[in-house]
Amino acid sequence: MLSCASLFWGVCQGRLVSVPAGPLTRVKGQSVSISCTVTDYEGPREQDFDWLALADPEPVQVISTFDSSFSDASFRQRVASGDISIERLADNKVELTIKAAAVTDNGVYRCRTPSTDKSVTGNYEADVQLRVIPDSLVVTSDIPWPVVTEGGSVDLYCNASWDSIAGTQLSFTWSVKKGSSLLEELLTFGPEGTVSVLGSSAQRYANGGFRLDLHHRGSCGLVLTGVLPTDQGMYVCTVGEWTREVGGAWYRLQEKSVDLGQVAVTPTDTDFSAVASALVTPQLSGDPTELECRVTNVSHLLDRRLGASWLYSPSLATTVTVASLDAAGVLVPGPQHRGRLEASLITLTRDDPHAFKLRLCQTSEADAGSYACVITAWSPARQGVNLEHPTINVVARRVREARSSGATFEMSCQVVAKNLRDAGFSVAVLIQTEIGGPSRRIISLSPSSVLRLEDWSEPGRQDSVTLARSGPAEFRFRLQGVQVSDRGFYTCEVAAWTKQPGEEDWTKAVSGESNKVQISFEHTGPSFDVSLSSGTIGLYPWETAKVACLMSVSGTPPNAGKYDIVYEMRWYITRLRGSDHPTLLASMDRWGVVRKTPRNDSSDCSLERTGPRSYILNIHSVQDSDTGEYHCIATPWIRSPASGTWSKAPDVTSTRVFINVKFAFWDSMKMPLLYGVCASVAMGIFSLLLGLICTQCCFRNAAYKPRVNNKLMELDMD
Template sequence: MGKTRALILLCAAVGLCHCRLVTVPTGPLLRVEGQPLSIRCDVSEYEGPREQDFEWMVTRGMETIKVISTFDEHFSERSFQDRIRSGDISVSRLKDNAVELRIQEARISDSATYQCSTPSTDSVISGNYKAAVQLKVVPNSLIVAPDAPNPVIREGGSIRLLCNVSRNFLEGIYLSLTWSVKKGSSLLEDLLTFGPDMGVMAGDNYMRRYTDGGMRLEMGNGVSHSLVLSGATPDDQGMYVCTARLWTREQGAWNRIQEKTMEMGEVTVTPTANSLSVQVQDDSTLSTGETLLLTCSVSAEASMDLEVTWLMNGTRVLAHLSRDGVLTNTSDVVDVRRLGKWDFQLKVHSLELSDAGLYACKVSAWVQRDGGQWYRATEKISDPAHVHVIKHSKYAA
């Protein structure tokens, strides 16, 4: 860049209208064996046709070899002709005054100094007509080997996504890891990315979950890295993927030079609704003045908090017991008690004829995420029990 600035200042000093400037990226450029690469070349401040021509050459030690030209099909030397014919090496025009030298599969032997030059179309020779950059191709050492997650998770459980990544550490090359999920026929969706600058970026739909602690990154020994999703819901099921990328820092921006993606495995989240059952005891017949006792029995395989509502004839709320034990919507003759973890007893004192009807128990299951956030996982209502009330007779035996 110092020579370029000096050249511009020199042109300005001598008062020239045009001062041809050929530029390539600032090197050295680091690339990975077997990966595609491109080197851009631009020319500006020139006279003549808008569309300019370009020639590429490489220098290794004292030897300079012609690679490819935009206008001379016989320019290439024999050592490159097979790769050019196969399309492995090509030159692509980006604009009238810009091209890219492209290599589809970089070789270690491609390491060299690459020179881009432009034949003059100027009335006066001024400026620079060629520019060079050093390219270094390093061995492909990136290995991505994720561990398969547990294929079946109960709702409210945790999904651990372990991604093992190894590589040769080279100065100037940085690593990033991205965990993603593909749900059904939808596109791949990023959960979280770590790196290449040691930063962490959550996906658009997972930012709050990361902030609340429901998604956390666990860095291992430099090889094994885990992303943990806690408080899993059925929406979390899908195919999980781990992607490792290698980057270099060029012209103040991150440039990706390699990417490897591996499927980790399919995860199914069993909904709480699948294991939750609610039942009220059988029909009963009582007399006026007696006490009605009904038990709502709940069974579930997952860990959850329960909220219980007793209903009469489908709509009338007799009592509501919150998941923290607060009883509301009741009267002096109605009471609800919790018997152990899974049973809830309804007691109606001094039955009247109007108390006859259908009694049902509605249960809401709540699951807590890490960070304290609760969500209603599912809700179920028992089949109703038919309660018959007959008028008490003082003459009954």
């Protein structure tokens, strides 16, 4: 029954037109190919196809396999020049090709098949979205040291910059060309932090001969250690830009190469030749004999020293050592000639650094035979302890991608440590809004597995961010319910810690930073705007100033409900015009809680909400210190209709309004005048009273007696 039902459904489904799942991201100037296939159709084996570009008010005809005049006037010239073409890959499959895509080619393309069926069933068209991004990839190089000694290291750094807002990632491939041979790939890093090594380089990478340097700012480096003469050649770095297609597969958009330079390796093996000659030949028994061994064509001697040994062969089957002179100039006699050497009958001298002489003072018939010299190069013995410095490499990769607001983002941080024993790791996750901008620490995990939230103070979202250890040297970072404000570049900062025997405290050994993993998605929700207004911009002291912030929404909100969008409001004052250092006055969070900054002057402020999108800041009893530019910043919060979770939208900043507190002359003078008059009157009254008291008390004559009032005597009595 199930088989019959499935067969019946397949027959009833009818014609099926399919195109690649979109959106398809391509780079400007690159070739674009979009295939279209039709199945389960009736009629002729060979089917015709039409391609259209969706536009308002109706689709625009691009190209067709049936009608050569099908193209619209806007595409006709490009079709005629071959920039846009259609190629039949099979009877039921074609491919639309744009040789050099332009940004104007962005849009939705429709593949349509005319009906050849007896009955109209199934679908006859399919749509795919094409997104063409600008070519922003720029690749430069740091020229390595051109000559390297054998056994040394070569640093191959490749710098790349690109507009990562489109959500693309980079890969770095290092190659070498030796002589006339083809380019040989050494190692590829990326996309998403993967490392691939091909051919003979795999064993060398496993042995540490290739090391990735991810700590160099703005670049990715490959360090070749223990170089050999076979490593010399022309090194090339190739940077590829990748995008993730629907289904998780990576697609390479473009790649650019840059020559890192020619590297020559100087061998360390000493090379030389030795020539023996007779300076003095004996004629009779008892005559002296002098032989010289000269070293020629010496190369790569470096810090090595030469030594010589003289060999004597009385017959072809026998060879004995006469004497040797080591690198320090110490004479080592042979066992058969020790007595003659100690008696100075045989001498071994060194006249110059490259010449060794053997002299027989009295030659006898017993000395007849063949003489040969052997030259030895001695290198100094290095003693001591060779400490290997600890190193760590951190690779971050995306585990779960956040494609929309409210989704979950997950990132893994893998630590590769060398020359470390019994180490503990601490990890911190940092976010960078843009390349080159400041970094902010989100969360950290100590070597003792203590979790701590760093610069993450958003209320209600403390439980949405987690960091845990998923392996001995692997950590997993998860961010649930991502918001537009969470878009940016995330990195892992890892430090290795060790404990000394008998100690409890951790000691930091080495640290490293991973590559960047980006959260990037298009914001499809509504867009917001805020406007600022003030009833009066010129006020007198002790009056009230009102600053209103009005929100506006464009686009389609998630729902038409009343509580689908709420706002956080913050008001700032900039006391100097044009300054970039505003001061926070007051704020209101999305729950309606008001917070005010402490003030030192006599004025005060209050907040009120007069409507769903209207907020007013009141400044009571304004003073001179309240003069300045005012603006507000709004943070919209949108509730998802599906999950009911709130997501944070980007901040919106209003324009600035200047409020001036005027200078009131009479208000500023009346109090000083009143105080002055009152003080003058009080001082006058006080002076009068003081003078009166002084005249009555201090200048009064106590011996004065009034004259008796007698009648006048007559003159006669006088």
